[in-house]
Amino acid sequence: MAGLLLKDIRKSYGAVDVIHGINLDIKQGEFIVFVGPSGCGKSTLLRMIAGLEEITGGDMFIDGDRVNDVPPSKRGIAMVFQSYALYPHMTVYDNMAFGMRIAKESKEEIDRRVRSAAEILQLTKYLDRLPKALSGGQRQRVAIGRAICRDPKVFLFDEPLSNLDAALRVATRIEIAKLNEQMADTTMIYVTHDQVEAMTLADRIVVLSAGHIEQVGAPLELYERPANLFVARFIGSPAMNIIPSTISATGAQTTVTLAGGKSVTLDITTNASEKGKKASFGVRPEDLQATHSDDFLFEGTVSIVEALGEVTLLYIEGLVENEPLIAKIPGIPQVNRGDKVRFTADKAKLHLFDAEGRSYRAY
Amino acid sequence: MQQLLAAILTMIVGVLACAAYFWSTNFILDWIFPSKGLSGKAASRNLRITNAIRPWLFLAPALFALTIYLIYPVYQSVLLSFYDRAGVNFVGWSNYFWMVNDGEFRQSIFNNFLWLLVVPALSTFFGLIIAALTDRIWWGNIAKTLIFMPMAISFVGAAVIWKFIYDYRAEGAEQIGLLNAIVVALGGVPQAWITLPFWNNFFLMVILIWIQTGFAMVILSAALRGIPEETIEAAVIDGANGWQIFFKIMVPQIWGTIAVVWTTITILVLKVFDIVLAMTNGQWQSQVLANLMFDWMFRGGGDFGRGASIAVVIMILVVPIMIWNIRNAAKEMRSH
Numbered sequence: 001m002a003g004l005l006l007k008d009i010r011k012s013y014g015a016v017d018v019i020h021g022i023n024l025d026i027k028q029g030e031f032i033v034f035v036g037p038s039g040c041g042k043s044t045l046l047r048m049i050a051g052l053e054e055i056t057g058g059d060m061f062i063d064g065d066r067v068n069d070v071p072p073s074k075r076g077i078a079m080v081f082q083s084y085a086l087y088p089h090m091t092v093y094d095n096m097a098f099g100m101r102i103a104k105e106s107k108e109e110i111d112r113r114v115r116s117a118a119e120i121l122q123l124t125k126y127l128d129r130l131p132k133a134l135s136g137g138q139r140q141r142v143a144i145g146r147a148i149c150r151d152p153k154v155f156l157f158d159e160p161l162s163n164l165d166a167a168l169r170v171a172t173r174i175e176i177a178k179l180n181e182q183m184a185d186t187t188m189i190y191v192t193h194d195q196v197e198a199m200t201l202a203d204r205i206v207v208l209s210a211g212h213i214e215q216v217g218a219p220l221e222l223y224e225r226p227a228n229l230f231v232a233r234f235i236g237s238p239a240m241n242i243i244p245s246t247i248s249a250t251g252a253q254t255t256v257t258l259a260g261g262k263s264v265t266l267d268i269t270t271n272a273s274e275k276g277k278k279a280s281f282g283v284r285p286e287d288l289q290a291t292h293s294d295d296f297l298f299e300g301t302v303s304i305v306e307a308l309g310e311v312t313l314l315y316i317e318g319l320v321e322n323e324p325l326i327a328k329i330p331g332i333p334q335v336n337r338g339d340k341v342r343f344t345a346d347k348a349k350l351h352l353f354d355a356e357g358r359s360y361r362a363y
Numbered sequence: 364m365q366q367l368l369a370a371i372l373t374m375i376v377g378v379l380a381c382a383a384y385f386w387s388t389n390f391i392l393d394w395i396f397p398s399k400g401l402s403g404k405a406a407s408r409n410l411r412i413t414n415a416i417r418p419w420l421f422l423a424p425a426l427f428a429l430t431i432y433l434i435y436p437v438y439q440s441v442l443l444s445f446y447d448r449a450g451v452n453f454v455g456w457s458n459y460f461w462m463v464n465d466g467e468f469r470q471s472i473f474n475n476f477l478w479l480l481v482v483p484a485l486s487t488f489f490g491l492i493i494a495a496l497t498d499r500i501w502w503g504n505i506a507k508t509l510i511f512m513p514m515a516i517s518f519v520g521a522a523v524i525w526k527f528i529y530d531y532r533a534e535g536a537e538q539i540g541l542l543n544a545i546v547v548a549l550g551g552v553p554q555a556w557i558t559l560p561f562w563n564n565f566f567l568m569v570i571l572i573w574i575q576t577g578f579a580m581v582i583l584s585a586a587l588r589g590i591p592e593e594t595i596e597a598a599v600i601d602g603a604n605g606w607q608i609f610f611k612i613m614v615p616q617i618w619g620t621i622a623v624v625w626t627t628i629t630i631l632v633l634k635v636f637d638i639v640l641a642m643t644n645g646q647w648q649s650q651v652l653a654n655l656m657f658d659w660m661f662r663g664g665g666d667f668g669r670g671a672s673i674a675v676v677i678m679i680l681v682v683p684i685m686i687w688n689i690r691n692a693a694k695e696m697r698s699h
Contacts, residue, residue: 050600051599051600052596052599052600071599072599072600072602073599073600073601073602073603074602077600078600079596079597079600081593081596081597082593083591083593084593085591085593085594085596085597086594086597087594087597087598087612087615087616088594088616089615089616089618090615098598098601098603098611099600099601099602102601102602102603102607103602146597146601150600150601
């Protein structure tokens with residue numbers, strides 16, 4: 001049972017707190033992705049799990065053992081770094097064998113494990129090469145191979161694809177997904193700021209912001225039912241449209257008055273006490289549909305048209321000052337700058353957040 | 364006061380002369396091959412010619428100085444080594460035959476070899492260790508400054524300082540030399556350290572190590588900081604301990620820099636002169652090549668032939684290391 005348990009984990013540098021008490025229960029074999037904007041503490045948290053950063057407060061358990069004071073090499077973890085961190089003076093083979101040599105494994109065992117890792121990652125041809133003679137993608141595969149050789153209980157990835165170009169990133173991402181299937185018992189924790197990586201790889205995503213967890217959940221759960229404004233805006237691209245509004249009627253259904261005066265009724269239950277309060281109404285760009293009927297959600301003027309072929313992004317002015325709403329329309333619609341357009345959306349796909357940013361759906 | 368004025372005047376004249384040289388040569392070049400006011404083809408041809416010549420105008424003074432002060436002396440020294448003591452009569456290889464049979468020359472070769480083995484190795488080793496140790500402590504920079512300071516002292520000055528450390532007073536008298544004071548305090552007998560044959564070489568080497576450790580430390584410290592932190596963290600996760608990280612991960616990554624430091628000090632050691640001159644002047648079997656050359660060249664009336672032949676030997680020893688050193692340094696530059 002190589003699960004991972006984080007209990008009120010804290011980190012501070014002097015008087016500055018960077019991680020404010022993280023509670024997280026990770027099951028064996030799960031693929032967990034930490035996402036969040038730069039500086040949210042996701043890498044720090046990963047490095048604390050690795051043992052490269054000291055834990056200021058709280059308890060961390062790997063496989064049921066408290067590991068706060070266990071050195072990195074004894075935690076049963078392996079880590080893949082963003083910059084690959086290969087030993088430049090060693091061949092691919094020696095890079096992968098280094099950890100086992102330190103651990104005084106037998107020559108045969110080292111050879112067996114290195115060759116099998118090389119086989120999985122198609123590196124057999126390159127075993128005698130130095131890292132500098134490899135491409136970026138190959139180097140990252142060597143780094144992954146070095147981690148595999150450690151036969152870890154927990155696999156840690158620190159933005160492993162950030163240094164690769166776009167095409168290679170997709171290919172390596174798929175390789176990591178395959179690797180995850182092959183190593184079904186190994187827990188994997190993956191840090192990224194790229195939500196495509198997070199959505200495609202994760203069993204569960206942990207969204208972090210400013211040192212605390214915003215929401216934990218399966219990728220589509222986060223997409224469909226974001227618990228708060230931060231997650232709503234962070235997951236999905238372009239970000240969810242947010243329109244300031246006031247709650248005008250409560251009950252099994254809630255009616256809000258959007259900025260601009262339009263009233264919308266949502267299938268969200270609210271208490272009578274919420275009436276009259278400020279709220280944020282949210283709808284994703286891709287959930288908006290152009291309409292000509294009078295039963296529309298909002299109306300505005302197109303200020304920018306970005307035709308990408310498969311989809312077209314329309315920037316709509318007129319509702320929220322200085323912040324155009326965005327609509328993502330499939331295909332290439334006949335819309336020009338300056339046109340007045342109306343949009344509607346499926347009621348089930350509307351979001352409403354209270355003044356603190358919590359979703360009313362999560363109440 | 365007058366000297367000061369003369370010096371300032373010389374400087375001004377020198378700078379003005381340089382400016383005048385560059386301005387006038389470029390002016391003449393542009394006058395012979397004008398590129399303005401000509402038709403397209405002729406102008407571009409002249410422009411090409413002036414562009415080919417102009418760099419040489421700037422290089423010329425330096426090339427001239429190098430020729431006069433470096434290449435010509437080398438040529439003249441080699442030539443002189445085949446002439447007699449006054450530099451008048453050609454004597455063939457006889458200076459070199461004399462050399463191989465001369466006891467003092469052999470002694471010098473042996474001593475130089477000792478210096479060569481000990482000083483670069485220990486300076487680099489201490490420099491590396493100190494660089495690594497001072498990297499992560501708050502007073503590391505203070506320690507580094509102190510260790511680097513001897514670099515600012517001239518070799519002769521350093522020799523004078525160490526003369527006091529090795530100073531000898533007869534047994535029973537108060538020892539003003541630090542080393543003898545310690546020896547006496549520990550119940551030993553004071554020694555005239557720099558007169559002990561063979562061992563005195565090492566007492567002299569200590570001075571150069573004391574000076575050069577700072578140099579090695581500064582260069583290697585910079586190299587150590589250039590090592591990517593992640594490779595060290597990866598090694599930590601791989602289970603390597605401090606020693607293993609240092610010797611298997613860090614040192615191999617800065618091997619090129621270590622080689623450059625080592626060879627740079629080696630070249631310096633081959634030319635070691637001031638320290639020996641000031642401490643023993645080659646007495647008590649502490650002679651080295653450079654001091655021997657100086658002896659023959661300028662002392663006791665001087666023997667230009669023999670002096671020059673020793674100089675040639677030193678040059679032959681230094682050149683290959685120099686070439687290797689420059690190549691290595693260039694390789695280091697490229698790889699970063």
